[in-house]
Amino acid sequence: MPELPEVETTLKGIQPYLQGNSIQSITVRHRGLRWPVPCHLNSLLKGKKISAVHRRAKYLLLTTSNGTLIIHLGMSGSLRILHHALPPQKHDHCDLTLNNGVILRYTDPRRFGALLWTDASPTEHPLLRSLGPEPLENAFSGAFLLQKAAHKKTPIKSLIMDGHIVVGVGNIYAAEALFEAEIHPALPAGQLNKTQCSRLAAAIKKTLRRAIRAGGTTLRDFSGSDGRPGYFRQKLQVYGRAGEPCNRCGTPLESIRIGQRSTVFCPACQR
DNA sequence: ACATTGACCTGGGAGC
DNA sequence: TGCTCCCAGGTCAATG
Numbered sequence: 252m253p254e255l256p257e258v259e260t261t262l263k264g265i266q267p268y269l270q271g272n273s274i275q276s277i278t279v280r281h282r283g284l285r286w287p288v289p290c291h292l293n294s295l296l297k298g299k300k301i302s303a304v305h306r307r308a309k310y311l312l313l314t315t316s317n318g319t320l321i322i323h324l325g326m327s328g329s330l331r332i333l334h335h336a337l338p339p340q341k342h343d344h345c346d347l348t349l350n351n352g353v354i355l356r357y358t359d360p361r362r363f364g365a366l367l368w369t370d371a372s373p374t375e376h377p378l379l380r381s382l383g384p385e386p387l388e389n390a391f392s393g394a395f396l397l398q399k400a401a402h403k404k405t406p407i408k409s410l411i412m413d414g415h416i417v418v419g420v421g422n423i424y425a426a427e428a429l430f431e432a433e434i435h436p437a438l439p440a441g442q443l444n445k446t447q448c449s450r451l452a453a454a455i456k457k458t459l460r461r462a463i464r465a466g467g468t469t470l471r472d473f474s475g476s477d478g479r480p481g482y483f484r485q486k487l488q489v490y491g492r493a494g495e496p497c498n499r500c501g502t503p504l505e506s507i508r509i510g511q512r513s514t515v516f517c518p519a520c521q522r
Numbered sequence: 523a524c525a526t527t528g529a530c531c532t533g534g535g536a537g538c
Numbered sequence: 539t540g541c542t543c544c545c546a547g548g549t550c551a552a553t554g
Contacts, residue, residue, distance in 0.1 A: 253547060253548090285548090309548075325547090325548060326547055327546085327548095361546090361548095364548090378549095412548090422548085424547095467547095468547075470546080470547065471547090473547070512546095513545080513546085
């Protein structure tokens with residue numbers, strides 16, 4: 252489900268309710284996420300104040316005085332702010348109850364997400380340690396992309412979706428950014444020239460910023476922490492539009508598979 | 523070091 | 539209605 256704009260939307264939605272408040276209790280109803288949810292979360296978190304809420308890549312980080320709760324939404328996860336104790340549904344795997352009466356509810360039908368704990372700096376956690384730069388920071392640039400792409404045979408789409416190169420770009424925004432930059436998604440990464448890398452880095456930033464402004468993309472089940480959908484779906488140029496005419500030139504969009512993921516592009520605009 | 527594939531899990535839609 | 543098959547926003551682990 253969520254790529255960077257959806258996680259960022261979630262962050263903005265939950266942060267005001269969490270930061271500075273204390274955790275009254277944590278209820279875990281299903282430990283079987285991507286990795287087992289630690290058993291001792293309740294004793295670790297009970298009574299602790301959440302000093303900060305951050306996002307790194309697609310991870311949300313809730314920091315307390317004794318460590319950090321690391322949350323990943325996987326493909327189908329979401330977090331909601333509840334103002335009343337609504338009865339939990341089938342896929343509501345975890346509730347964090349705060350002393351201000353608010354409940355942070357974690358829902359994830361496919362259970363590819365994660366709830367993990369670290370008592371060290373979260374950036375040192377094995378899952379976060381070797382991640383690439385944030386796409387919206389200056390460290391991510393055309394020059395950076397050119398250097399990472401050099402000599403690689405992997406399709407450029409796979410490269411920009413690799414979190415060890417740059418974080419936050421998933422299947423939707425990879426396709427959208429490549430369309431924006433007019434680059435064929437299957438082009439071997441090492442074949443991109445300097446100009447194309449600059450265009451692509453700029454296109455990734457532009458696409459992600461626009462999506463964040465729209466509150467992310469709702470396909471079926473994503474919604475912000477307040478239950479409202481994201482409005483970027485109406486702005487999608489290629490994702491989910493195979494067979495429809497290109498908005499730029501009218502050529503029917505094509506769908507291919509790259510790295511097991513469906514990939515839509517315009518065969519005329521993206522060469 | 524790199525490239526490719528499988529794995530995890532549920533639900534929704536298409537087709538019969 | 540109900541069955542089977544395919545697809546889905548992520549990314550790690552295992553293999554060559």
